[in-house]
Amino acid sequence: MADVLALDDTGPAELAGEELRELYRLMVAVRYLDESAIRWQRQGLIPGYAPQLGQEAAQVGSGYALDMSRDFVFPTYREMGVARTVGVDMVEYMSTHKATWHGGLYDPKASRFAPIQAVVGGSVLHAVGWAHGQTLDGAPAGELGVAITYFGDGASSQGDVHEAMNFAAVMKAPVVFFIQNNGWAISVPTERQVAGGSVAARAAGYGMPSIQVDGNDVVAVTQATAAALAHARAGKGPTVVEAMTYRRGPHSTSDDPGRYRTLEEERTDGGEDPLARMRARLLADGIADEAFFEEALAAAKAEEEQIREGINALGPRPGTEMFDFVYQEPTQALKAQASAWREESEHV
Amino acid sequence: MSEHTTLSDLEAAQDNTTAADVQQESVQNFPEPADAGATETMSMQQALNRALAEVMTENPRALILGEDVGQLGGVFRITDGLQKKFGEARVFDTPLAESGILGMSVGLAMAGYHPIPEVQFDGFAYPAVNQIICQVGRMNYRSRGTLPMPITLRVPSFGGIRAPEHHGESLEAMFAHVPGLKVVSPSGPNEAYHLLKYAAARQDPVIFMEPKSRYWQKGPVNAGADAAGYSPNGSRVVREGKHLTLVAWGAMVARCLQVAELAAEDGIEIEVLDLRWLKPIDAEGLAASVAKTRRAVVVHEAPRTSGLGAEVASTITERCFGTLKAPVERVTGFDVPYPSGDLEDEYIPNIDRILYGIQRVLEYRRG
Incomplete structure (x- = not known):
């Protein structure tokens, strides 16, 4: 498997202390909002939700690498962390889970974040079309807008994903195929979903560079995504980034993981909690202290309260x-x- | 049928007609090319090719994409010469995957382009149905109008050319059933030229169903500036009559005109209505014609059950129930997979079957 990070001689850029602290703040905000959304559902505030617990590093890290003045995000339904990171209005985003409007109330054009998709696979092709549009618009190499399309190990089985990768590679479209391989497609584990065990490995068949990255390491994800974006922005075409992570929660608030995996399996297979991992790293490197973590959590709680009030106030259209x-x-x-x-x- | 129904029967049946004004209106709605000097004779293939060239010239955001649409000019040569004229960036071949073609068109539309994808044959639209229904038809809605889908999907459609399986499907009812889509089918070169130009200027997705068996038939096309009065909306009366309305679209319009000629020999004056838009259906146009003739037969190639003929019949019945002389009759394909070439003349409504349908309506007696 070609390694996208090795494509450019420069190697991954080191992240500054404030960038690392910002990544942590984002992850805490996303974690707290995600856990709160489950409570909202239990309390009857929203009818359903698709938690992203455990995928904070993959979502925040990849979203953080984007240049939202020219890039465009093509999400499915579990990208709350990406939405929060790139600045989508979170009341308008969460409105889709309140059953207010399919796709969410936010302006996808102004937010540069396509409407939420409830069926996986189809939107991967839209990223290729949008990206080819950037090529046709004629921005010089190095300044191309890039489409990043999010999908999972389950969606990788869809024919549309194959068509999208093939189209993008043939047309050298500036696309980053960002897969969150979280181990489960509802109840079906990756080994019964992805032949060969890796979506990134398929990239070789399309002549695309790819990388499998530790999806629970927010810094590694940021750097891998940045490299993939730089590759596309320079006019070198599409790449595949496969973030290996774990869906720590249920598929949705209607799901019952006890029917297909044990708590013990969740503990052993989940790996290291991405948030705890980043916290340990910041502490070890002397970049943050307990006061910073408390401040980050307090900010996350205040933010959640505001969003909850917004959702609560949201009436039917x-x-x-x-x-x-x-x-x-x-x-x-x-x-x-x-x-x-x-x-x-x-x-x- | 003259054995069964005389002209005087029909004249007597017309005694309650109250629609002289309707007839006047229908004439005004459908101007023929005003200046014979401005018309050119060309085939539908040439008319479509010319329309596409003009769309591409007038709209720099228009793109043509599909299988073999570039150097080859499409298997039916509808895009002939366009890649040479407009370049490989604006007229391009895609890999062989229809869902990819439509999904990519959605993304191009999101990027501000006006894609004009071609699906090579009607049956090849099936692999793209997910994108057409879930994405092309819904993105404007899902995005609350912020991401319009100005996609003109060209589909060589219907049967009649003894083609292989899946090369002769009639998908209009499937497309017309999908919220967010519009569906149109031209019956001849002039319609093809104008309707394609009109469809390609819309901000909504239009499924453009080209009757492939009519690609090579020539007819007058008024493409000049004096065509400004042409109305691309609604249906069009292509032959006036007073005893019965034949409703058709695509290749069936020409067949219905043949039928009307034959019926005229028996003194039966048939009005032929080219429906043109299969979504939205021109309810007023249908009502105006049938209010005058008080009888209707709808003809289509697609299978009967849940076909568009049912929608046409219901639309007519809702508006003309009080004056109808007979239930609206359907002459259609059968509820069978489209047969192989040797049997397609048995499947597609032919002149005899349409005449039988007309006869059933003319002979209908209440009670």
């Missing part, structure tokens, strides 16, 4: 919006259905 966004130019038939709905539901 007006029913007219069912009709408003189907077309740019709505048909007469749809307008007639909208008026009939209004007359019969509001008795106007």
Whole structure:
């Protein structure tokens, strides 16, 4: 397997102390919000949620490496950590879990974060199309906008992912295929999902460089993603980054992992908690102290409170919006259905 | 049918017609090319090729992509010469994967382009159905209108060329059922030229179903500036009549015109309505024609059950129930997989079957 980090002679850039502290702050904010969202669901504030517990390093690290003035994110439904890292409005993001609006209420164009996708695989192709659009726009090498597409070991089985990788490699599109291999596709483990055991290994077949990175090491993920982005930005084409991590929680708030794995397996297979690991590193390197960690947690709690209040205050969208966004130019038939709905539901 | 129904029967049946004004309106809605000097005779293939060239010239964000659309000019030569004219960046071959073509088009549209993908044959749209339904049709909605999908998907459609399996499908009902899509099918060169130009200027996705058996038939095309009065919306009456309306689209329009000629020999005046837009359906146009003729037969190549003919029949019935002389009749393909070439003449509605359908409607008596 080619190593994307080895492509450029420069090697990975060292992260400064403040960058490392910022990565930690982001991971704490994401962890706290993620755990809170499960509580929100248990309390009846939202009907469902897909936790990302254990994937903070993969999501924060990759999101942190992006240049949001020109890059574009293509998520699926478990990328809350990426959304938070790149600055998506989190009330508008979480609105999809409140069943307010499929795809979320945030403006995907302004946020440079595509609508949340509930079905995996399909959006990987969109990243390739968007990326090829950057090539057609003609930005000079070194300044290309890059599409980063997030998917998991489960989605890697979809035909669309193969088509996307092949298209991107043929067209040398500036895409980073970012796989979070978290060990499980709902109840099916990676060994019964990914032949050969690695999605990154497939890249060789498309002539693409790839790297399998420790997905629980936020610094390693940041550096690997930065290298992949630099490769694409320079016009050298797509790459695959496979972050090896572990889904520590259930697939969703409706899932029951006890039916397919034991708590003991979770403890041994989960590896080191990415948050605890980063904390130990910061302490060991003298970059942060207990006061910093307390401050980071307090900030995360304050942030969660604000988001929770926002979600709590979020009412249902007006029913007219069912009709408003189907077309740019709505048909007469749809307008007639909208008026009939209004007359019969509001008795106007 | 003259054995069974005389012209005077029909005239008598017309006694309650109240739609002289409707007839007037329908004439106004469908201007023929005004200046014969401005028309050129060309095939539908040439008309589509010309429309694409003009779209590409007028809209620098328009792109053509698909299988073999570049140097080859497409297997039907619809994109012939366009790569040479507009360059490999704007007219490009993709790998052989229809979901990839449509998924990539979604991303290009998100990047501000206006993709005009080609799916080589109708049956090859099946592998792209997930992208067409879940993405092309929904991204504008999902994104609350911030990510429009101005994608014009060209699909060589319908049967009649003795092609291999999956090369002669009629997918209009499937596409028309999907929220967020619009569906149109031209019946001849002039329609092909204007409707493609119109579809490619929209901000919504349009499935453009080209009747492949009509690609090589020539007809007048008015592509000049004096075509400004052309209306690309709604249906179009292609032959006026007063006893019965034949509703058709794509290649069936030409067949229905043949049928109308034959019926005229028996004194039966048939109106032929080219529906053109299969979504949205022109309910007013259908109602105007059938309010006048009080009888309707809808003809399509697709299988009958849950075909678009049911939607047409229901639309007519909702608006014309009080004056209809007979239930709306459907003459369609059968509920079978599209047969091999030797049997396709048995499958596609032919002149005899359409005439039988007309006869059933003309002879219908209540009670």
